[in-house]
Amino acid sequence: MKLHPMIAALRKHKAGVVLIALQIALTLAIVCNAIFIIGQRVERVGRPTGLDEGNLFVVSQQWVGAPSADTPDGVAKLDAMLKEDLATLRSLPGVASAAPINSLSLLNSTWAGALSTKPGTNFTDRGSNVRTAYYFTDEQVLPTLGLRLVAGRNFNAADVQNHGFREQFTYPVVIVTQALADKLYPKGDAVGKTIYVDGSSSPSTIVGVVARMQTPAVGWGDNFAWHATLVPVRLDANFTRVAVRAKPGQLEAAMKATAPALYQVNRLRVLDDDSVRPFTDIRAKAYRADVGMAVLMGVICLILIGVTAAGIVGLTSFWVGQRHRQIGVRRALGARRIDILHYFQMENLLIAGAGAVIGIVMAVGLNMWLMSRYEMDRLPVFYALIGVVAVLALGQCAVFVPARRASNVPPVVATRAA
Amino acid sequence: MFGYYLDLALRSLKRNRMLTALMVVAIALGIGACMTTLTVLHVLSGDPLPGKSARLYYPQIDPQDMDGYQPQNEPPLQVSWTDGMNLLHAKRADNQALMTGGSVPIQPEQSSLEPFYDDARYTTAGFFAMFEVPFLYGRAWSEADDDGSARVAVLSRKLNDKLFGGADSTGRTVRMEDVAFRVVGVIDDWRPNPHFYDLFSARYGGEESVFVPLTTAADLKFGRNGSMDCWGKGSGDNMKTATCTWLQLWVQLDSPAKAAAYKDFLIHYSQEQKAIGNFQRPPNVRLRNLMEWLDYAKVVPSDVRLQVWLALGFLLVCLVNTVGLMLAKFLRRSAELGVRRALGASRRSVFAQLLVEAGTVGLVGGLGGLLLAVAGLWLVRRQPVNYAALAHLDLPMLATTFLLAVGATLLAGLLPAWRACQVTPALQLKSN
Numbered sequence: 001m002k003l004h005p006m007i008a009a010l011r012k013h014k015a016g017v018v019l020i021a022l023q024i025a026l027t028l029a030i031v032c033n034a035i036f037i038i039g040q041r042v043e044r045v046g047r048p049t050g051l052d053e054g055n056l057f058v059v060s061q062q063w064v065g066a067p068s069a070d071t072p073d074g075v076a077k078l079d080a081m082l083k084e085d086l087a088t089l090r091s092l093p094g095v096a097s098a099a100p101i102n103s104l105s106l107l108n109s110t111w112a113g114a115l116s117t118k119p120g121t122n123f124t125d126r127g128s129n130v131r132t133a134y135y136f137t138d139e140q141v142l143p144t145l146g147l148r149l150v151a152g153r154n155f156n157a158a159d160v161q162n163h164g165f166r167e168q169f170t171y172p173v174v175i176v177t178q179a180l181a182d183k184l185y186p187k188g189d190a191v192g193k194t195i196y197v198d199g200s201s202s203p204s205t206i207v208g209v210v211a212r213m214q215t216p217a218v219g220w221g222d223n224f225a226w227h228a229t230l231v232p233v234r235l236d237a238n239f240t241r242v243a244v245r246a247k248p249g250q251l252e253a254a255m256k257a258t259a260p261a262l263y264q265v266n267r268l269r270v271l272d273d274d275s276v277r278p279f280t281d282i283r284a285k286a287y288r289a290d291v292g293m294a295v296l297m298g299v300i301c302l303i304l305i306g307v308t309a310a311g312i313v314g315l316t317s318f319w320v321g322q323r324h325r326q327i328g329v330r331r332a333l334g335a336r337r338i339d340i341l342h343y344f345q346m347e348n349l350l351i352a353g354a355g356a357v358i359g360i361v362m363a364v365g366l367n368m369w370l371m372s373r374y375e376m377d378r379l380p381v382f383y384a385l386i387g388v389v390a391v392l393a394l395g396q397c398a399v400f401v402p403a404r405r406a407s408n409v410p411p412v413v414a415t416r417a418a
Numbered sequence: 419m420f421g422y423y424l425d426l427a428l429r430s431l432k433r434n435r436m437l438t439a440l441m442v443v444a445i446a447l448g449i450g451a452c453m454t455t456l457t458v459l460h461v462l463s464g465d466p467l468p469g470k471s472a473r474l475y476y477p478q479i480d481p482q483d484m485d486g487y488q489p490q491n492e493p494p495l496q497v498s499w500t501d502g503m504n505l506l507h508a509k510r511a512d513n514q515a516l517m518t519g520g521s522v523p524i525q526p527e528q529s530s531l532e533p534f535y536d537d538a539r540y541t542t543a544g545f546f547a548m549f550e551v552p553f554l555y556g557r558a559w560s561e562a563d564d565d566g567s568a569r570v571a572v573l574s575r576k577l578n579d580k581l582f583g584g585a586d587s588t589g590r591t592v593r594m595e596d597v598a599f600r601v602v603g604v605i606d607d608w609r610p611n612p613h614f615y616d617l618f619s620a621r622y623g624g625e626e627s628v629f630v631p632l633t634t635a636a637d638l639k640f641g642r643n644g645s646m647d648c649w650g651k652g653s654g655d656n657m658k659t660a661t662c663t664w665l666q667l668w669v670q671l672d673s674p675a676k677a678a679a680y681k682d683f684l685i686h687y688s689q690e691q692k693a694i695g696n697f698q699r700p701p702n703v704r705l706r707n708l709m710e711w712l713d714y715a716k717v718v719p720s721d722v723r724l725q726v727w728l729a730l731g732f733l734l735v736c737l738v739n740t741v742g743l744m745l746a747k748f749l750r751r752s753a754e755l756g757v758r759r760a761l762g763a764s765r766r767s768v769f770a771q772l773l774v775e776a777g778t779v780g781l782v783g784g785l786g787g788l789l790l791a792v793a794g795l796w797l798v799r800r801q802p803v804n805y806a807a808l809a810h811l812d813l814p815m816l817a818t819t820f821l822l823a824v825g826a827t828l829l830a831g832l833l834p835a836w837r838a839c840q841v842t843p844a845l846q847l848k849s850n
Contacts, residue, residue, distance in 0.1 A: 015837060019742035023735055030731045037724075064523045064533045065596045068639065238641065270523055270535050292801055293721050300451065300732055307444050311739040314440055318746035374720050 006347055016315055021355035024391050027308045028359030029366050032387040034297040036367070036379050041294040045287040049105040050177070050212030052146025055096070055246045056279040057255050058104055059089070062239040064268045069237050075164040078236035081266065088265050089244055094254030098244040099140035100234050102165075103133075104279070105214035106286035110221060111136070115176075115229065117184055117194075119201040129199070130183045131224040132176075133215035136233045137243075142210070144245045150178060152191035152208030155232040159207075165237040171197055175208040179226035197229075218286045251278060305394060312398035316344065320406040327406055328413025337407040344403035345396060352395035356388045363387065419767070420774065427775035430751065437747055438779070441740050445783025448736030449823045450790025451729040457791065457815050458798060459726050461808045462622065462718045466610035470550060471708035473512075475669050475677060477505065479688055480702040481661075482649045493702045494647055495715075496618070496663040499636070500696070501687075506542060510683050511669035512676065513548040516632055517541035518665050519619035520642040524628070525593040526581055536577060536627040538594075539616075540635035540642070546572070546605075548670045549615065554578075556588035556603030559631060563602075567633040571599040577627040578604045592628070597638060599630065611808055612717045614708055616666050618644035621717055622805035632665075681705045719805075733826070740779070741830045748772055748838035759843035768839040776831025777824055784823025791819060 010017050063081065067074035082100060089098040103109045114129035139155040141147070155175065163169045174195070181190035184206075194203040213228040215221050246254040258276050262269065320327075327340055367379040431438040465471050480493035481501055497505070502516040518540055525533045545551070546558035555578075559570045571592055578587055587601045613624030630640075636657060648662040657664070671677040681703060688701035706714055748755075755768055763771075791811060798809040 015745055015833065016742060019738055019745065023738045023742065026731065026735045026738060030728070030735065034728065062523065062535060064525065070639070268533075270533055272534065288801075289719075289721060289803060292803070293725075296725065297728065300728055303447055303451075304732055304735055307447065307736055307739055310440050310444070311742055314437055314743045315746050318750060321750070370724075374724055 003346075003350070006343070006350065010347065010350070013319065016319070017351055020312060020315055020351050021358065023308055023311055024352050024355030024395065025359035025362055027304055028356055028387050028391045029362035031301050031304060031390075032359075032363040032379065032383055033366050033370060034301050035387075036383050037376070038294045038297050038301075039383075040377070041290040045290050045294075047214075048212070049214040049283075050147060050210070051105055051214075051279065052245065053279045053283065055248060055251055056145065057244050057246065057251060057258075057277060058107075058241060058279065058282065059244060059258055059262070059271075059276050060239070060241045061262070061269050061271045061275050063266075064270060066238040066268075069164040070166060075162070075167075075236045078164075078238070079162045079234060082234060082236060082240050084265055085240065085262060086242065088261050089242060089258065092254055092257050092261060094246050094250035094257060096245045096247045097140050097144045098242050099137050099144040101135055101137040101141065101241055101243045102235050103135065103216040103241070104145075104243060104282065105216060105228075106218055106282050107216045108218055108286065110215060110217040112215075112217070112221070112224075113198045113229075115180070115184060115195045115197055116199065117196070119196045119203070120199060130180060130227060132180060132227040132229045133217060133221065133224070135213075135228060135230050136235045137230060138232060138234055141230060141243075144243050145213070146245065147213055148211040149175075150209050150211050151181075152206070154208060155230075159232040160234065161232065162234040162236055165235045169233065170200070170202045171204045171231045171233070173207045173232060174204050175210060175230040176206055177213050177226055177228045178209055178211055180229065181206065181209045183227070308391075309394055309398040312348070312395060313402060316348065316399050316402040317405070320344070320402045323406075324409060325413060325416075327409040328411055328416075331409060331411035332414040340407040340409070341403050344399055344406055348395045348399035348403075349392065352392050356391050359391065360384050360388065419770075423771045423774040424778065426771055427778045430747075430775060431778065434747065437743055441743050441779050442783045442786060444736040444739050444743075445780060445823060445827055446786030446790055448729075448733035449784055449787025449819060449826075450794055452726075452733045452822065453787060453791035453811075453815065453819045454794030454798065455722070455726040455729040456818070457795060457811055458805070458809050459718065459722055460812075460815060461810070462612070462722055462805055463712075464611065465709060466612055466614045467549065467708065473670055473672055474548070474708045475511075475671055475680070475705050476708070476711040477667055477669060477680070477684055478704040478706075479684055480699050481663070481691070481697050483661075483698045485649060487699055489700075491702075493704055494663040496645070496647070497665050497667050498663050499658045499660065499665060501691075502665045502667050505667055505669075505684075505687065508683070508687075510680055512672050513544045513670035514668065515542045515545040515548055516665050516667050517545060517615065518632070518642050519616050519624075519626070519644050520635065520640050522594045522628065522630075522640050524577075524581075525596070527591075527593070528581075531580075537619075537625065537643075538628045538630060538635070538640070539626040540630055540632040540640065542632055545629070545668075546603075548668065549610070551608050552606040554604045554606040555586040556601070559602050564631050564633055567637045568631060569597060569599045569634060570602045570631065572603040572605060572629040573601055574605055574625070574627045575607055576625075594628070594630075595638060595640060605629075611805075612712060614712055614717075615668055616644065617712075617715050617717060618666075620804060623807060677705060677707075737826055737830045740827065741833055744776060744779075744831055745834040745837060748834045752838065752841045755838055756841050756843045756845070759839075759841065765839045769835050772835035772838055773828060773831050776827050776835065779831075780824040780827025781820075783827060784820045787823055788816070788819050 067077040069075055069078055086098055086100060089095055102111055111134045113132055113134055115132050116129045138160045139157050142149060142154045159173050184190060184195060185193055190206050190209055193206050195206060197204055212226065214225055215228050255276050259271050262271060363384055364379065370376045478493040479501060481498055506514055506516045520538045520540055521535045522538045523533050523535050542564050543559055543561045554575055558572060559568065563570050578584060581592065587604060590601050591598045592601055609625050611622055613620050613622060646662050646664040650661040671680050684703040684705065685701045688697055688703060691697040758768060795809045795811060799806050
């Protein structure tokens with residue numbers, strides 16, 4: 001089929017052609033970027049924390065009229081109360097293990113700091129320090145959270161200390177995540193090595209490395225999301241948090257039994273509906289904004305594609321109506337139905353192709369503009385290519401119905417007056 | 419004439435229902451998406467204290483040591499206890515208040531209620547007058563109460579309803595953390611959005627149930643919420659001497675001259691502190707007013723802005739779509755328009771006739787868009803985000819919806835109408 005007569009025909013409908021091409025270009029630009037954003041959000045939401053999430057729940061509670069955490073005597077009392085709670089939780093029938101912990105992945109309450117391989121560094125200096133989030137916990141943490149030890153050893157009971165949460169204390173031993181270990185000791189020999197926390201000059205020894213554990217910070221802490229440090233210290237304060245791992249299939253029962261059991265130990269506490277939360281709930285809450293955004297973008301994209309397809313159908317139908325007689329003439333001169341069908345399909349391909357070329361330029365421009373204003377990455381080329389294929393396919397689908405109607409125009413039309 | 423054009427428009431729109439429906443739906447979707455996102459943006463970037471916000475300022479100074487010093491850096495977002503108290507007691511502004519958020523265990527006297535934690539604000543006497551907090555009963559505490567760490571509290575209406583069944587509770591006692599507080603006042607519903615005075619505890623929908631003097635809360639070591647940045651020796655167990663910034667200071671300055679003078683005072687204060695060795699860095703101060711502060715703190719989530727741009731892009735595509743469809747529709751009627759022109763109608767009146775038709779589509783589309791926006795906002799309100807409850811359509815936005823819809827479709831109708839009235843009557847008549 002020759003393109004020349006087709007282009008000559010399109011010249012008669014400049015405004016319409018330009019409008020369809022523009023619409024396709026805009027759709028391509030917006031949909032490409034929106035799908036890219038959706039992809040990024042989905043990737044964020046889907047990344048595993050490294051925890052055994054399915055059987056995990058968290059108990060966060062506060063004491064009423066508790067002793068002060070600023071006196072040694074008060075700290076001792078608070079620690080005794082925490083240990084009593086831990087013993088109670090561990091003895092529940094549905095519970096596999098439990099560990100005190102100051103925060104948990106995705107919980108958005110972060111104790112952030114920095115690790116260095118050199119003593120006494122200025123810890124705001126990013127060059128010699130690696131940002132991290134601390135988890136203060138005990139020797140039960142690995143089995144409770146389901147963390148996988150890849151090197152070294154777990155904490156033992158003798159490693160575990162306790163401190164008031166406002167005290168200044170040292171961290172003789174720590175366990176770090178693989179990502180953090182690699183950053184500190186790129187040769188992969190972190191176990192047994194010394195590090196210094198928060199610019200201090202007292203050494204801490206890395207006794208173990210776990211495969212993966214996410215920090216509590218979602219959003220602002222994304223650049224150190226996998227740099228977690230576990231410290232074997234029970235923090236004593238007027239609030240406590242305990243991570244509990246239920247036996248398989250007994251999560252509901254264990255959660256239900258928690259509050260009554262704890263109240264039986266000590267009534268002077270605040271333990272409300274929000275205090276006992278399954279980890280799945282924490283995950284859903286942490287990412288709900290991302291999920292919402294992804295869904296919204298998806299819906300807008302679908303509607304956009306629908307509107308553009310409808311627009312193509314509308315305009316092509318109009319053209320078919322307008323060229324009714326010409327089609328009849330072509331048919332009378334020997335063109336087959338398939339020729340007419342191909343003519344309209346080809347015409348659409350031409351317009352959609354032109355739109356797609358403009359669309360790619362616009363998509364890249366839009367992406368660059370978004371990168372300058374919002375936290376966005378560069379649009380990968382294959383997104384744009386997939387977009388091009390998608391709009392060409394969309395155009396072909398949309399044009400099919402009016403094109404088929406055109407091919408059904410009988411040759412006899414040519415003999416009738418318009 | 420208008421009535422006749424309207425009649426013609428309706429007839430023409432009825433003739434090709436599919437095409438009309440397509441145009442109306444496209445406009446409605448575009449307008450609906452735009453208005454939903456714009457309303458959310460409008461609500462979130464609103465002025466929490468209209469009429470007063472221009473006179474409220476948020477001073478920032480830089481008390482940190484030389485570690486990590488960069489001359490171009492912004493000063494910390496909050497102030498330390500020492501500086502906060504110094505600036506508060508200097509009383510250089512027309513009004514001032516120092517504050518932080520926290521949560522306290524409230525122990526009701528009724529045995530039917532379990533103890534519960536509620537959000538509290540630890541602040542100073544100036545808070546209530548400066549932010550024009552409406553009182554239901556009683557009044558704010560006095561500066562003497564601040565100085566003497568008095569055990570006094572102001573309750574929110576909601577907490578007063580819960581504890582005292584809504585009765586005037588001034589003079590009665592509330593127990594918090596095993597300490598008895600005398601109620602001096604109950605405030606009426608007051609919920610400025612954004613939660614401008616403390617963006618660190620909640621940006622939207624923040625609401626405190628109980629207010630107590632900052633000095634009292636510090637003495638009793640009440641639990642605090644929010645953000646804290648430390649340097650040097652850090653916090654330790656005494657927040658009053660901690661080298662940490664954790665308090666928000668707000669001042670009221672009634673004229674620009676006073677604001678300029680206050681900024682000079684902040685620089686002077688920084689120099690003085692440096693001279694006596696408390697500060698190490700050169701003076702680095704900021705004095706932003708309320709709206710500038712909200713802007714600087716980027717209080718509107720960037721996702722919301724992104725959604726607005728997305729919706730605007732969507733509307734643009736819908737409009738291009740409408741232009742295309744209208745062009746097709748108007749050109750198809752060349753013959754009819756040729757007859758009108760031949761019978762003596764001027765180009766101008768044909769143009770007007772077509773624009774009335776476009777406007778009708780816009781009006782119907784706008785109506786549909788409004789319904790979609792209402793539905794969209796309902797969906798937004800069901801989202802579990804902290805600003806969800808605020809998403810309501812107000813009158814200005816309602817008017818904007820219609821203006822935008824009709825304006826946009828008229829704009830979209832301009833090109834097709836212009837093209838259509840270029841028809842040469844003779845040619846059209848001949849070909850028929």
